[in-house]
Amino acid sequence: MSYVKPLFHHPSLKKNKVGYVKADYEGVISTLCAGCGHDSISGAIVQACYEISLEPHRLAKLSGIGCSSKTPTYFLSNSHGFNSVHGRMPSITTGANMANKELIYLGVSGDGDTASIGMGQFVHAIRRNLNMVYIVMNNGCYGLTKGQDSATADFGSISKAGSDNPYQGIDLAGLALELNATFVGRSFSGDKSQLVPMIKAAMAHPGFAFLDVISPCVTFNNNKGSTKSYSHVRAHIEETSIFDFVPHQEALTVEYDKGTSKELELFDGSKIQLSKLAPEWDPTDRFSAVNRLHEAKANGQILTGLYYINTESEDLHGKLGTVDQPLNKLQQEALCPGSEKLEEINASFR
């Protein structure tokens, strides 16, 4: 069931540059468990879209199947949404993006939806550098079917039922790096101050922007011994940097220590401001990102923040060489070659 939130907004609520209040970016009331990490991520998406003054219809939200894939109803009610089939969100998003290159495509998936049934489509969306934001709400378990381990559950992580996971966990961010994804980061549902700017940066990135967001399952995977519980994540978190996103034509507000700061300009003129916490890591150098991730893992840390960004990213439309105008705006006059041309074609078959 969907519960409807009141449409009435207090007149004093602050409007953003395009005239919307934050509530205009919300969705129906969540039916997820109280305390679910996914709801915090939904909140971060709302916050990010409100702050960058996105017109709601400029974004399409898509998902697969699972707890995480239900969340698109809980944010951005004024955007078109698509809750597709299990593990297949990337293909739907690919087609949608091909039809209209002008929208922002926000794909939401889970660890089951991406790392198991949807692995094939996930890696191929990376391979094509599809221009989209791909968020995995990663809780290491199958919530909707009552808590089975997922493929991202860490080796040795203990389930609620008390069993050790005997399998190696799949690190989706590590995999995305390996596959040359052009924007890769990891965050934590409980760290909004990091997650919101990362979502904004991911939306500004012209290519495949992958965010693996650890999002504890309060019902099935928040027990002692689980490596995806709130307490475990909080105790082991390690950030790559202090991260800020600055939209196009806005001034930087935070001054970082000159020795460690890095500023990256994105395609649309917006900027990412980083205060690096590890000097040997450079977010534009994929090898250093891979090394940094492995190093953190070896130390038992959960590395969050931006790992890697390719500022020269060429997305799928660029690779295919499509026209500037969205394909779904082309009219019959432009698309249909007409009878005279067909006569020429007929003649070539005589």
Next chain:
Amino acid sequence: MKEQELLVNDLVVRFSNVNGTGSASANEMFAKSIFRMGIPVTPKNIFPSNIQGLPTWYEIRISEKGYLGRRAGIDLLVGVNPQVLRRDIDSVRPGGYFVYDSSKKLYDEFIRDDINYIGIPMISLAMGEYESARLQQLFKNIIYVGAVATLLDVEIDVVKEVIAEQFAKKPKLIEPNYKALQLGIDAVKENYSYPLNVRVERRDKVGDSILIDGNTACGLGAIYAGATVMAWYPITPSTSVAKAFETYCKKLRVDPETGKKQYAFIQAEDELAAIGMVIGATWNGARSFTATSGPGVSLMNEFIGLSYFAEIPVVLINVERGGPSTGMPTRTQQADLISSAYASHGDTKHPLLFPSTPAECFEHTVKAFDLADRLQTLVMLISDLDLGMNNHMSPPLKWDDDKKYDLGKVLSAQDLEEMEKPFGRYLDVDGDAIPYRTIPGTHPTKGSFFTRGTSHDEYAKYSELGEVYLRNVDRLAQKWETAKTLVPQPEFYQKENRSDIGMLFFGTTTYAAMEAMDLLEAEGIVLDSIRVKAFPFHAQVEDFIEKHKQIIVVEQNRDAQFRSLLINEMDLDPVRLLSVLNYDGTPITALTIKSQIEKHMAVAM
């Protein structure tokens, strides 16, 4: 052996080759030459699922009467594949001709006393002229073309004209080809009397027809229908649909100023992704399609259900091959009828179109886009390997410049502004069970909805309430009734009914069925015929069945799937429907139809 009577423009010529040796293009040039002489031809490429080294046959039926179906009985066979020599020789009809490479001796065991042998030292001639083994192989093919053309009295100037066109982009190759042709011609002229009594003669029987394969016509149809996104995964026999779409897009859909493409062509990672991309693209307002075959449709089943339930237009071109499983991937069948009609889990059914010629492949592909958009559902074009991959003599492709795409019920920003009542994505406003849809990005605050494969109400909100579910699926059933009024009408082959027996067929069976009508009529058996062009069945199909005591359903599968569809959809008494079936992987022949009908008749019909 009895002397061969004069037989003009009614013969079957077969070339037996090893695949990967360049024989296909030589054989095609031969077929085209006869077509250029104004004589109807039906070439069929019978090939293995393999790239090099296995037997492949190319069969050309030449029929002045314009019969375009396959005919059994080979009048002349060119056999250059030692692997299948025995089989090839056995396949020649008594009194027919076997043309072989006499560079090596043909042993006694291969000599039949009821056929004629014509030895041409093909490879020896080629070796005398060309140095590399590859060239020897390629020109050996042209040598036999020259020999057979001379034997059958094909006009050599026409063959030369076709060769010149074939190599228009590599003019250096024209002369060597002419040379090889001449070697073959001379080999016949010096050693045999020619032409044979089995021969061709110029006629004016092809009119404005074209010689084209169905897959190319489908690809062109998609371009003319305005498709901008194609997603597909390679699978025989549908791959050439994608190839044709891309090839012609490069010619017809590139902005001359910027060189940028007005289309997106994506080879997906599998069929699941291919149809997912199509669904995403049409959901987002572009015309989009995929092409596949049986195994691909099996993989697409989950998404097909989504498109049905969420009401997203999809055009799927299903070029059938021999099943089940991997089956006979390079042979033809019409065996994916039930699996297409009711694809996916739950209560689902999908409109199907059954073209029978390349011209109809073009026309029906265009129609499929209009129907899919109008009905907001998946529409499948059901072709098969024979139609898709073989060249057919077909009426020319036709486009009416006054035709406007039917993009269905799509609301614009202005429509949304002017609406008095709230927008309901699945609300039946007009009473035809077809709701209105909106495309993402249309309006900042109006018209957004949540597309889902879960049960939903009129406003696309999730609901598991029984009454809500019933309202929705019953509307979908009503939409099916609307579909019946929109699909193409059947074709009849008589002005008015003359018999209480009706023959019903569809797709590539048409050629053979039309010929069978003549054969039966010659024996005094008159029956009425109907060609079905679409599923759901048009009211006229029901009417035809109603008006005949017995219906003979002709189809190319084992289980009489089309018959099942008829019985199921129209609640017919199965006793009234008899079957004519052909499912060995080769296209059905008129004689097969005739003999099976005669058997039915013998059992007191």
